Structure formats: C-alpha cells, structure tokens
Amino acid sequence: MKNQKKIIYSLIAISLFDLLITFFFKYYQNRLSFSDFSFFYTGNILNIIFTSAMIAGLVLQFFLYNKDHGAFFKIILVLSLLSLISLTGAVFTGLGYLPTGEFYIFSYPFRKTLTAGLLIFSKTIHIYTLVLIWGLTLPQKSFVFIRAASMTALLIMIIIVFTFFYGRFLSESELAESDGKKYDVGVVLGAAVWSNNKPSPIFRGRILKADELYKSGRIKKIQLTGSNAPGEISEAVAARNLLLEQGIPQRALLMEANTTTTAAQIIFIKKILQKKHRINDIIIITDDFHLKRVMEMCKFYNVNAKGAASGLELNWRKLLYYRLRETMGLLIFWLFAI
Numbered sequence: 001m002k003n004q005k006k007i008i009y010s011l012i013a014i015s016l017f018d019l020l021i022t023f024f025f026k027y028y029q030n031r032l033s034f035s036d037f038s039f040f041y042t043g044n045i046l047n048i049i050f051t052s053a054m055i056a057g058l059v060l061q062f063f064l065y066n067k068d069h070g071a072f073f074k075i076i077l078v079l080s081l082l083s084l085i086s087l088t089g090a091v092f093t094g095l096g097y098l099p100t101g102e103f104y105i106f107s108y109p110f111r112k113t114l115t116a117g118l119l120i121f122s123k124t125i126h127i128y129t130l131v132l133i134w135g136l137t138l139p140q141k142s143f144v145f146i147r148a149a150s151m152t153a154l155l156i157m158i159i160i161v162f163t164f165f166y167g168r169f170l171s172e173s174e175l176a177e178s179d180g181k182k183y184d185v186g187v188v189l190g191a192a193v194w195s196n197n198k199p200s201p202i203f204r205g206r207i208l209k210a211d212e213l214y215k216s217g218r219i220k221k222i223q224l225t226g227s228n229a230p231g232e233i234s235e236a237v238a239a240r241n242l243l244l245e246q247g248i249p250q251r252a253l254l255m256e257a258n259t260t261t262t263a264a265q266i267i268f269i270k271k272i273l274q275k276k277h278r279i280n281d282i283i284i285i286t287d288d289f290h291l292k293r294v295m296e297m298c299k300f301y302n303v304n305a306k307g308a309a310s311g312l313e314l315n316w317r318k319l320l321y322y323r324l325r326e327t328m329g330l331l332i333f334w335l336f337a338i
C-alpha cells in the first residue's frame with residue numbers, strides 16, 4: 001500500500017507537470033506573454049478539465065477506495081510517463097530544438113506533422129489513463145483495459161462531435177455582416193494558388209468578398225496575406241492581381257507575403273496592424289466553414305476583429321469534408337495552439 005501511495009503522488013505530480021508543459025508550449029511557441037493567458041479560453045478549460053478529472057480520480061482512489069491496486073497503478077504510471085515523454089518530444093520538435101528536415105507530408109511541413117502527431121498521441125494516452133483510473137470505481141473489473149479503450153474512443157468521439165457543432169455557431173458579436181459599421185481594413189486570409197497563378201475557387205471567393213466590401217464602403221483598405229509555394233507567385237500577389245482586374249485601386253491594397261498559416265496571419269494582424277499601426281477596426285475575410293476557427297484564434301491571441309464569410313457555395317460532400325477538417329483543426333488548436 002505504501003508503494004501504491006507513492007505512485008499516486010507521482011501520478012498527481014506528472015498530471016500537473018503535463019498541464020504546465022502544455023500551457024508553456026501553447027504560449028511560448030506563439031511568443032505570447034503571461035498576460036495573454038486566460039483561464040476562460042475554451043482550449044485552456046479543456047486542458048484544465050482533463051487534468052482536474054485525473055487528479056480527482058487519483059484522490060478518490062487514495063481516500064475512498066484505498067484498495068491495493070499496485071500492479072494496476074504501475075501500468076498507469078508507465079502510460080503517464082509515456083504521455084509525458086511524447087508531450088516533451090512535441091515541445092522540442094515544435095520549438096525547433098530537434099532537427100527534423102525540411103520535407104513535406106501531405107503538403108504539411110514534416111516538423112509540424114510530427115509535432116501534431118506527438119501531441120495527439122500524448123493527449124490520447126492521457127485520456128486513456130484518465131478513463132482507466134475512473135474505471136476502478138466500477139464494480140466490474142474484468143476486461144478493464146479493453147473497456148477503457150472503448151470508453152476512450154467514445155469520449156474522443158463526443159469531444160469531436162461537440163467541436164463540430166460548436167464550429168457551426170457564430171454569434172452576432174463575431175460577425176461584421178449586419179452591424180453596418182465601417183472598418184479600416186479588411187484582411188483576406190491566404191489560400192491556395194492554382195496553375196497559371198490563379199487563385200483557387202476558395203481563395204477567389206475570399207478575394208471577391210473583399211472587393212464587395214470595399215466597393216460598398218465597408219472597408220477603406222484591403223490587406224492581402226500569404227506566401228508562395230516553390231515556382232508560384234505568392235498568395236498575396238495572386239489576390240492583388242485579381243483585385244486590380246476588378247477595378248480596385250493599387251493604393252487601397254496592402255501586401256504581406258511571408259505568412260504560411262492562418263495562425264501566422266492572425267499573429268500578423270496582432271503585431272503589425274494592431275500594435276504597430278494602431279488599427280483596431282478590422283474585418284477578417286475567409287470562408288464560412290473556416291470562420292469559427294479564425295475567431296477562436298483571435299480570442300487566443302487577443303486580437304480584436306470581426307469576421308466576414310465569402311459567398312462561396314460548395315456541394316454537400318465538399319462542405320462536409322471542409323467542416324470535418326476544420327473541426328479537427330479547431331480541436332487541435334484549442335488543445336495545443338498549433
């Protein structure tokens with residue numbers, strides 16, 4: 001029993017350390033200060049809930065059930081250490097401390113793919129150990145590891161479903177469509193450039209929405225964003241070319257051609273438009289299925305902006321695909337800010 005108590009103490013310490021490393025990674029990699037931290041951000045709440053549930057289950061075992069499950073807790077300790085090692089590896093790769101090469105997997109940088117994989121693996125093991133600990137409170141002890149795996153899969157599915165429906169909801173305070181207000185800048189988030197240096201349909205929809213907002217007097221300037229793939233013009237340049245064809249004057253266009261991700265573009269808004277140039281009336285222009293994740297990123301980075309959805313129409317198969325992809329993107333951003 002004495003060894004079991006030591007293991008429980010160790011598991012509580014590992015759980016708290018895991019939470020601290022997660023928060024450190026989320027904020028340090030994004031160059032955010034402690035003042036940017038919020039206990040009320042959805043992703044932080046989820047991380048705190050997971051850790052609190054883990055500790056509560058361990059305390060329950062310690063004080064109420066207090067039975068000898070020494071071998072069982074040793075397995076949980078191994079799993080918790082495996083989760084912590086995976087999380088630590090993700091921190092080192094994500095912050096660039098481990099060489100990972102510059103090649104791509106499914107159009108994503110290998111370093112980012114490896115980091116995301118390690119983080120997801122770590123959180124899955126974390127949830128599995130959480131379910132195992134609470135499973136000890138049940139009278140039925142047979143097939144405990146198999147049942148825990150089933151419950152883990154169910155719990156993850158519930159979280160994904162919740163995120164999917166949450167991603168469909170946009171409040172009036174997040175949208176600029178109906179407030180009638182005039183804004184200083186409309187930021188067009190970059191997207192793919194296809195052959196012949198033409199914007200993809202998704203990107204074209206965003207650009208034409210900016211054209212509409214400018215010509216209706218809702219925005220004074222259009223900020224174009226997005227870098228380029230090898231052998232292509234940048235997303236910002238492709239957008240500029242289309243807007244010039246639409247009759248938008250060159251003086252109304254602002255260029256940024258270095259960012260490669262949505263997160264980097266939100267950080268650009270925060271550091272350059274808001275902090276450096278003191279521009280606060282900003283509309284972010286993207287697709288309807290992408291907009292909720294963008295608004296959640298704005299909350300995390302403390303960016304004061306509203307969103308506007310392009311008028312792009314997709315068939316239900318493509319729309320479902322993009323919504324599912326955004327669901328996973330939002331959940332991973334909530335938990336890890338990548």
